[in-house]
Amino acid sequence: MKTGNEAITTTARAWAPCMADEEYGAFLNQLLEAERAGAKLLSAYLDELPLDSAEWQAIRAVQVDEARNCAVLIHLLLAADLTPTAAVGSFYGRGLAIQGWHERLEFLNRGQAWVAKRIAAALAGIPENARTALQAMHESHIANIRSCEALSMDELKRTSPARWSRA
Numbered sequence: 048m049k050t051g052n053e054a055i056t057t058t059a060r061a062w063a064p065c066m067a068d069e070e071y072g073a074f075l076n077q078l079l080e081a082e083r084a085g086a087k088l089l090s091a092y093l094d095e096l097p098l099d100s101a102e103w104q105a106i107r108a109v110q111v112d113e114a115r116n117c118a119v120l121i122h123l124l125l126a127a128d129l130t131p132t133a134a135v136g137s138f139y140g141r142g143l144a145i146q147g148w149h150e151r152l153e154f155l156n157r158g159q160a161w162v163a164k165r166i167a168a169a170l171a172g173i174p175e176n177a178r179t180a181l182q183a184m185h186e187s188h189i190a191n192i193r194s195c196e197a198l199s200m201d202e203l204k205r206t207s208p209a210r211w212s213r214a
């Protein structure tokens with residue numbers, strides 16, 4: 048059961064006014080930069096895994112979601128007459144510098160958790176026509192965090208021993 052304070056907070060969030068165009072555009076473009084960085088980084092990671100191995104398939108599924116999110120965000124920006132950024136977030140370069148698979152997956156999940164948190168914090172102020180898409184993006188990040196956590200480190204060690212031993 049909700050306490051009085053929780054109920055007030057929930058109600059206030061439900062009634063929060065929509066973001067102004069400038070804030071909404073900055074929010075969507077911040078996510079677009081992050082998702083583009085994730086899609087590019089995971090493409091690079093995939094190049095180091097045996098094609099169609101279980102690990103390749105799991106990371107490929109996350110990469111496809113990142114690329115799809117870019118398309119969704121660009122669509123939302125254009126629908127609001129806002130300009131999509133062409134920038135790639137710093138997550139890409141920082142992730143490329145990481146060699147070990149364990150560290151890579153931890154880095155990836157920290158990034159995914161950041162995006163999920165960013166969306167959750169903004170959701171109440173997002174224009175209604177975009178809420179369903181962003182709620183789905185939030186849920187897919189939570190699901191992908193779990194699938195990356197479930198990846199077996201032993202399997203990654205076996206499939207990429209040279210890379211692992213340098214980590």
Ligand SMILES: [Fe+2]
Nearest residue numbers: 082085113162
């Ligand atoms: Fe993402």
